[in-house]
Amino acid sequence: MRNDPIGLMDSGVGGLTVLKEIQRLLPTEKTVYLGDQGRLPYGPRSAAEVTAFTRQIAAYLRQKHHIKLLVIACNTATAAALPTMQAELPIPVVGVISPGARAGVQATRNHQIGVIATAGTVKSDQYRQQILAKDARNTVVSVATPELVTLAEQNDLVSAHAQEVVTQAVAPLKNQGIDTLVLGCTHFPLLRQAIQGAVGSAVHLVNPGTATAAAVTTLLDYWNLANDQSNDQPTAVYYTTGDADRFDRLANQWLNRTPVQAIPVTIQTLERAMQTTEGE
Amino acid sequence: MRNDPIGLMDSGVGGLTVLKEIQRLLPTEKTVYLGDQGRLPYGPRSAAEVTAFTRQIAAYLRQKHHIKLLVIACNTATAAALPTMQAELPIPVVGVISPGARAGVQATRNHQIGVIATAGTVKSDQYRQQILAKDARNTVVSVATPELVTLAEQNDLVSAHAQEVVTQAVAPLKNQGIDTLVLGCTHFPLLRQAIQGAVGSAVHLVNPGTATAAAVTTLLDYWNLANDQSNDQPTAVYYTTGDADRFDRLANQWLNRTPVQAIPVTIQTLERAMQTTEGE
Numbered sequence: 001m002r003n004d005p006i007g008l009m010d011s012g013v014g015g016l017t018v019l020k021e022i023q024r025l026l027p028t029e030k031t032v033y034l035g036d037q038g039r040l041p042y043g044p045r046s047a048a049e050v051t052a053f054t055r056q057i058a059a060y061l062r063q064k065h066h067i068k069l070l071v072i073a074c075n076t077a078t079a080a081a082l083p084t085m086q087a088e089l090p091i092p093v094v095g096v097i098s099p100g101a102r103a104g105v106q107a108t109r110n111h112q113i114g115v116i117a118t119a120g121t122v123k124s125d126q127y128r129q130q131i132l133a134k135d136a137r138n139t140v141v142s143v144a145t146p147e148l149v150t151l152a153e154q155n156d157l158v159s160a161h162a163q164e165v166v167t168q169a170v171a172p173l174k175n176q177g178i179d180t181l182v183l184g185c186t187h188f189p190l191l192r193q194a195i196q197g198a199v200g201s202a203v204h205l206v207n208p209g210t211a212t213a214a215a216v217t218t219l220l221d222y223w224n225l226a227n228d229q230s231n232d233q234p235t236a237v238y239y240t241t242g243d244a245d246r247f248d249r250l251a252n253q254w255l256n257r258t259p260v261q262a263i264p265v266t267i268q269t270l271e272r273a274m275q276t277t278e279g280e
Numbered sequence: 281m282r283n284d285p286i287g288l289m290d291s292g293v294g295g296l297t298v299l300k301e302i303q304r305l306l307p308t309e310k311t312v313y314l315g316d317q318g319r320l321p322y323g324p325r326s327a328a329e330v331t332a333f334t335r336q337i338a339a340y341l342r343q344k345h346h347i348k349l350l351v352i353a354c355n356t357a358t359a360a361a362l363p364t365m366q367a368e369l370p371i372p373v374v375g376v377i378s379p380g381a382r383a384g385v386q387a388t389r390n391h392q393i394g395v396i397a398t399a400g401t402v403k404s405d406q407y408r409q410q411i412l413a414k415d416a417r418n419t420v421v422s423v424a425t426p427e428l429v430t431l432a433e434q435n436d437l438v439s440a441h442a443q444e445v446v447t448q449a450v451a452p453l454k455n456q457g458i459d460t461l462v463l464g465c466t467h468f469p470l471l472r473q474a475i476q477g478a479v480g481s482a483v484h485l486v487n488p489g490t491a492t493a494a495a496v497t498t499l500l501d502y503w504n505l506a507n508d509q510s511n512d513q514p515t516a517v518y519y520t521t522g523d524a525d526r527f528d529r530l531a532n533q534w535l536n537r538t539p540v541q542a543i544p545v546t547i548q549t550l551e552r553a554m555q556t557t558e559g560e
């Protein structure tokens with residue numbers, strides 16, 4: 001159990017920003033990552049549909065890799081499916097919103113917090129609710145910036161075009177007096193440079209992936225699930241339901257590790273994994 | 281449940297260093313702290329005896345304050361009693377060693393880590409074991425420095441005498457090449473200035489209390505136990521089985537909050553709390 005991998009899932013490459021933080025904080029852990037690019041984007045889909053996808057992916061990662069902990073490295077899927085997956089799965093399940101909201105609350109000084117996210121995450125209202133629940137003095141300004149997901153999935157991160165799209169997308173945050181901006185979509189840390197340029201250097205950018213990795217560390221330690229290193233090298237396995245070459249290009253650029261070679265997996269395989277579980 | 285306090289226990293005033301971090305990270309939470317100064321020091325006592333004391337204090341804090349989470353803010357008691365209390369209590373129980381070991385592993389660059397602690401904690405070998413389990417490349421040098429507990433309990437923190445005692449106590453760490461020193465006793469952050477002076481500014485001091493407070497934050501969020509602020513001001517209650525005036529002097533100096541007035545509680549009361557629990 002202790003030497004089983006940590007599983008991560010996302011609608012695409014965005015969750016790699018969470019994976020990177022986990023690999024940094026927990027260099028002895030094995031990881032397995034699944035990017036559901038074949039069904040991207042999750043943002044506009046219903047909560048029921050996103051929950052069904054999350055359930056399939058969890059079943060696949062458990063059957064194939066016996067993951068000891070699941071990170072829903074996707075804000076949309078966290079908003080839609082976290083309580084359900086926590087109730088259904090016998091392993092700890094961690095989302096990105098609660099750690100991200102907590103990190104935002106701890107970072108702000110003037111209690112004016114911005115959140116940028118997909119339309120689905122903004123509509124779920126969970127960042128705002130969790131930030132207010134943790135400290136009612138806060139005011140939250142949420143802006144849906146789905147165009148940033150497209151940029152990140154196209155690996156268009158630092159071009160003049162990317163800067164222009166980002167600047168326009170975050171324009172509603174101007175003159176709101178925020179001192180902290182939560183990057184409420186796992187794709188957005190890929191665009192950190194352009195986002196910082198658009199909102200100005202005085203605004204503190206919060207990457208929920210960093211806080212999520214810290215939470216994973218605490219939970220592994222709490223349940224005595226951290227790798228005991230009695231086995232060989234920490235491995236990292238990658239799956240995508242989309243274009244493996246495109247996945248690899250961005251993953252190799254972002255993670256700075258041994259070359260990533262994503263394994264293609266079909267949506268039918270994921271659906272079958274869920275059916276097998278049901279038949280247990 | 282969510283608006284119940286977090287309970288903390290220690291053999292004396294040392295756990296206030298953990299409390300301070302919790303009050304800083306979680307300003308909306310109520311806390312209740314018990315310093316068992318009447319039975320101090322825990323260091324030389326048997327694990328069975330320390331477990332019995334911990335059990336009594338947990339019973340008292342649960343009966344009197346319905347604490348929602350217990351922090352064993354004492355390394356000796358964590359080493360002796362954490363797994364037992366986690367098994368016995370229906371609330372989350374957090375110790376300081378695992379977060380402290382994790383913080384040490386994350387801080388070191390040269391994998392040479394020092395630990396200073398009481399004789400009991402050093403003898404338990406838990407810091408060394410947990411640091412190695414988290415990353416086998418590490419080497420750990422542990423030194424028992426019980427004289428630092430005496431200094432802290434006497435509120436003798438920055439005098440020339442304190443510096444001399446500290447310098448002598450940590451002398452075995454000289455020329456060991458450590459770049460990180462874990463303060464493996466909750467009293468020791470009170471002496472941070474003298475310790476840093478003795479080991480040199482190049483050594484990174486790790487306060488496990490900071491990491492423990494972060495772990496508490498994660499666990500409250502994970503179980504949806506964080507205060508929802510529907511009630512009045514966050515309160516902080518203090519008990520001591522020893523001299524309340526001495527407790528107050530140090531607590532007021534250390535915590536920088538509204539004046540602390542510790543409530544005296546007798547050891548007999550703690551013993552009775554345990555008996556009541558047994559009779560449930």
